[in-house]
Amino acid sequence: MTAIVSAENLTVAYDDFLALDAVSIDVAPGESFGLVGESGSGKSTLLRAIAGLSPVTGGRIVLDGKPLDVKHRDKAFYRQVQMVFQDPYGSLHPRQTVDRLLQEPLAIHGVQDAERRILRALDEVGLGSSFRFRYSHQLSGGQRQRIAIARALIIEPQIMLLDEPTSALDASVQAEVLNLLEQVRRDRKLTYIMVSHDLGVVTHMCERLAVMKNGKVVERLSSADLVAGRLKEDYTKNLMVASKGFVRAASMA
Amino acid sequence: MSQSTLQTTPMTCRQWLMSDRPQSRLQARLGRAYMTWQRFSANKLAVAGLCIILLLILIAIFADVLAPHSPVIGNLGGARLLPPGSPGYLLGTDDQGRDILSRLLHGSRLTLLVIVLVAIIAAPIGLLVGAISGYAGGWVDAVLMRITDIFLAFPKLVLALAFVAAMGPGIQNAIIAIAITSWPPYARIARAETLSVRNSDYIAAVRLMGASPFRIVLRHVMPMCMSSLIVRVTLDMAGIILTAAGLGFLGLGAQPPLPEWGAMIASGRRFILDQWWVATMPGIAILIVSLGFNLLGDGLRDALDPRESGQ
Amino acid sequence: MSTMLTVDDLRVSFPTRSGLIEAVRGVSFTLGRERLGIVGESGSGKSQTGRAIMGLTPAHAKISAKTLNFDGIDLLTAPAKVRRSLRGSRIAMILQDPKYSLNPVMSIGRQIVETLRTHENVSKREARDRAISMLEAVQIRDAGRVFDLHPHEVSGGMGQRAMIAMMLIAGPELLVADEPTSALDVTVQLEVLGILDKLVADRGMGLIFISHDLRLVSSFCDRVIVMYAGKIVEELAASDLGNAKHPYTQGLLNCMPTLGTNRHPLPVLDRQPEWAL
Numbered sequence: 001m002t003a004i005v006s007a008e009n010l011t012v013a014y015d016d017f018l019a020l021d022a023v024s025i026d027v028a029p030g031e032s033f034g035l036v037g038e039s040g041s042g043k044s045t046l047l048r049a050i051a052g053l054s055p056v057t058g059g060r061i062v063l064d065g066k067p068l069d070v071k072h073r074d075k076a077f078y079r080q081v082q083m084v085f086q087d088p089y090g091s092l093h094p095r096q097t098v099d100r101l102l103q104e105p106l107a108i109h110g111v112q113d114a115e116r117r118i119l120r121a122l123d124e125v126g127l128g129s130s131f132r133f134r135y136s137h138q139l140s141g142g143q144r145q146r147i148a149i150a151r152a153l154i155i156e157p158q159i160m161l162l163d164e165p166t167s168a169l170d171a172s173v174q175a176e177v178l179n180l181l182e183q184v185r186r187d188r189k190l191t192y193i194m195v196s197h198d199l200g201v202v203t204h205m206c207e208r209l210a211v212m213k214n215g216k217v218v219e220r221l222s223s224a225d226l227v228a229g230r231l232k233e234d235y236t237k238n239l240m241v242a243s244k245g246f247v248r249a250a251s252m253a
Numbered sequence: 254m255s256q257s258t259l260q261t262t263p264m265t266c267r268q269w270l271m272s273d274r275p276q277s278r279l280q281a282r283l284g285r286a287y288m289t290w291q292r293f294s295a296n297k298l299a300v301a302g303l304c305i306i307l308l309l310i311l312i313a314i315f316a317d318v319l320a321p322h323s324p325v326i327g328n329l330g331g332a333r334l335l336p337p338g339s340p341g342y343l344l345g346t347d348d349q350g351r352d353i354l355s356r357l358l359h360g361s362r363l364t365l366l367v368i369v370l371v372a373i374i375a376a377p378i379g380l381l382v383g384a385i386s387g388y389a390g391g392w393v394d395a396v397l398m399r400i401t402d403i404f405l406a407f408p409k410l411v412l413a414l415a416f417v418a419a420m421g422p423g424i425q426n427a428i429i430a431i432a433i434t435s436w437p438p439y440a441r442i443a444r445a446e447t448l449s450v451r452n453s454d455y456i457a458a459v460r461l462m463g464a465s466p467f468r469i470v471l472r473h474v475m476p477m478c479m480s481s482l483i484v485r486v487t488l489d490m491a492g493i494i495l496t497a498a499g500l501g502f503l504g505l506g507a508q509p510p511l512p513e514w515g516a517m518i519a520s521g522r523r524f525i526l527d528q529w530w531v532a533t534m535p536g537i538a539i540l541i542v543s544l545g546f547n548l549l550g551d552g553l554r555d556a557l558d559p560r561e562s563g564q
Numbered sequence: 565m566s567t568m569l570t571v572d573d574l575r576v577s578f579p580t581r582s583g584l585i586e587a588v589r590g591v592s593f594t595l596g597r598e599r600l601g602i603v604g605e606s607g608s609g610k611s612q613t614g615r616a617i618m619g620l621t622p623a624h625a626k627i628s629a630k631t632l633n634f635d636g637i638d639l640l641t642a643p644a645k646v647r648r649s650l651r652g653s654r655i656a657m658i659l660q661d662p663k664y665s666l667n668p669v670m671s672i673g674r675q676i677v678e679t680l681r682t683h684e685n686v687s688k689r690e691a692r693d694r695a696i697s698m699l700e701a702v703q704i705r706d707a708g709r710v711f712d713l714h715p716h717e718v719s720g721g722m723g724q725r726a727m728i729a730m731m732l733i734a735g736p737e738l739l740v741a742d743e744p745t746s747a748l749d750v751t752v753q754l755e756v757l758g759i760l761d762k763l764v765a766d767r768g769m770g771l772i773f774i775s776h777d778l779r780l781v782s783s784f785c786d787r788v789i790v791m792y793a794g795k796i797v798e799e800l801a802a803s804d805l806g807n808a809k810h811p812y813t814q815g816l817l818n819c820m821p822t823l824g825t826n827r828h829p830l831p832v833l834d835r836q837p838e839w840a841l
Contacts, residue, residue, distance in 0.1 A: 038750065039749055074463075078462055130274045135281065175831065179829040179832065204826075204830070226823075245779055245783050
């Protein structure tokens with residue numbers, strides 16, 4: 001498999017703290033790859049390192065066969081790779097209307113016919129044109145996340161980095177946004193790298209995944225293996241058990 | 254004649270502004286401004302402050318029409334040092350027989366000129382320095398902030414005095430001198446806001462679009478600094494008026510016969526015991542205008558709090 | 565089982581510039597020495613219900629109820645002093661994130677001791693001993709050391725256990741837990757829930773467990789109330805969840821992806837306007 005994105009021995013260190021410790025992953029084109037772990041596992045750091053938001057202190061990232069410059073990403077990179085953040089309340093500029101938010105990536109990359117693209121983007125994420133001139137505080141969490149997705153998609157990237165895109169949303173809204181993400185991926189044939197702490201979400205959305213703990217990859221496996229319980233590492237087994245939910249102690253009358 | 258199929262009941266103006274489905278950029282902006290106005294007008298004192306300032310502006314515009322006498326030519330022969338309430342001279346006259354009311358009304362123009370020019374010069378400088386400093390970090394931040402510290406270390410009036418003394422007296426130089434000493438607090442405020450905004454997800458999102466740092470600072474970071482800055486500038490207006498008055502009092506600001514309020518206090522100082530009105534009337538005018546700006550600034554601070562914007 | 569808490573037609577509303585927001589619109593239930601789960605999404609009014617029972621609703625809000633009664637005491641008309649004496653010693657509340665609910669400038673031990681000495685007249689020595697044994701009861705191994713630590717020096721799970729210790733030390737009869745494990749990692753959640761389970765069972769407390777997670781609540785509680793838009797839409801026994809009648813409850817049960825279920829696309833909740841009426 002020729003990977004479209006791969007991290008080779010990637011290390012991210014903040015002073016003494018090692019957020020990522022020589023991590024390597026490979027993501028095939030058109031695949032949906034999951035990163036699972038608890039807080040402090042380094043899964044979000046890995047995603048941000050690929051995006052260029054975390055400082056890389058060792059190893060390298062290869063995109064489409066070409067290694068990326070550690071310090072600087074060029075505009076072409078951003079045309080190819082986009083990110084959706086976890087917190088819908090923080091990822092949209094509070095002073096800008098939806099229209100302005102969607103225009104910004106188009107303006108930066110000099111894309112013409114912004115009008116048509118904005119309307120199409122809103123339509124694609126299931127929001128009508130009536131949303132176009134609202135401010136983000138006039139939108140619900142689910143609507144904001146849809147706008148964030150529209151913003152990421154509007155310049156037509158090939159790879160989407162998803163940092164727990166639904167964990168801050170209500171349960172009923174999560175399903176809608178997950179369905180949207182799936183549909184978008186099918187329609188546009190995108191590659192996803194998705195971070196989540198929820199095994200149910202990750203196995204639903206991704207084909208292969210990597211389990212992380214304390215900045216290292218503990219196990220790499222397919223979703224099918226995870227669901228069937230074909231696990232090698234104890235940590236992964238613990239995670240599985242924990243996601244099954246709480247079992248009450250012998251009941252007291 | 255085609256019939257509208259969308260709306261059959263006409264919306265009231267208020268409904269249009271408060272609509273949560275704005276149809277255009279203009280409607281969205283006006284709606285937001287309306288919400289801010291509602292928050293502001295709930296505070297009665299703030300509205301009083303606003304009225305005072307509006308009155309100041311009107312007086313400045315219509316001074317020619319409102320003033321009963323000339324502000325610079327006085328009746329040296331028959332009308333020196335008349336007390337307030339004298340026929341034709343509502344607030345009395347000064348030692349050169351000039352009507353104090355007319356001088357005050359015309360002096361409002363100078364006051365307004367000083368305020369507006371200082372705000373226009375100092376605020377953008379402070380905003381730019383602070384935002385760049387906060388966003389860039391590293392040595393740029395260190396250098397810019399040390400420059401700011403140097404300016405902040407001197408008491409405002411002393412530094413303004415030094416500049417005016419170097420450049421010569423006159424209202425233009427006074428304005429420049431005050432502006433030079435006023436920008437550092439704005440730089441500090443802009444930097445503080447920038448630091449808190451810099452690590453937020455929406456700025457990260459714009460970086461991930463490939464925006465240049467200039468674009469990010471100008472179009473995304475600076476708008477977030479505006480509220481705090483507007484409040485601070487408004488609250489500073491009172492101080493600016495007093496500094497200008499102080500310079501005028503020392504003879505380094507507006508030169509005679511310009512009816513600048515501070516200069517009027519200075520020249521009336523000699524008669525303060527017997528003809529108190531010559532110095533007191535301009536003093537009261539400064540008091541009222543400063544109060545107006547303070548009330549306005551306080552009201553703006555509540556209305557423009559970015560955390561609540563639109564809520 | 566005697567009734568500890570009676571709530572009848574509770575209404576909480578907040579006046580805002582753009583009108584009255586009704587957070588809770590006529591909620592009624594009773595609670596004995598059992599575990600009741602209140603489930604809802606954001607805006608359902610579940611947190612405000614819990615806070616109204618505690619007496620922690622913001623001052624500008626309007627609360628009304630036909631009955632809001634705890635063990636014979638009318639919570640609506642009781643004077644502030646009485647309500648204060650109830651809080652901590654008879655009714656306690658656990659909040660979501662120990663980062664925000666524990667005082668960051670006081671050591672953990674000191675906060676627990678403060679709670680105890682507010683309600684009981686004990687010496688400092690005895691208070692310290694009881695605080696340490698309470699920390700041990702929530703399975704904090706190095707209790708003596710943790711006693712002196714500040715909240716930011718311990719992990720989320722430990723902070724939440726410290727909060728539980730602080731809230732249970734004065735021996736309350738009723739515990740209101742508002743999303744007690746939502747801010748924790750999945751493995752830590754189970755530990756904390758296990759501790760809560762044991763403590764509530766051992767002390768025979770009544771528990772109101774407020775959460776957005778229907779499955780979690782149904783595995784922890786005896787009865788479940790589902791809230792939507794300020795009203796109760798369904799009330800059922802936790803074991804009976806499979807027979808949920810209301811479409812919202814059914815939707816909530818089905819909409820989340822779980823390990824092993826393979827539904828593409830996921831069933832989406834089709835909100836009916838009638839539910840909010």
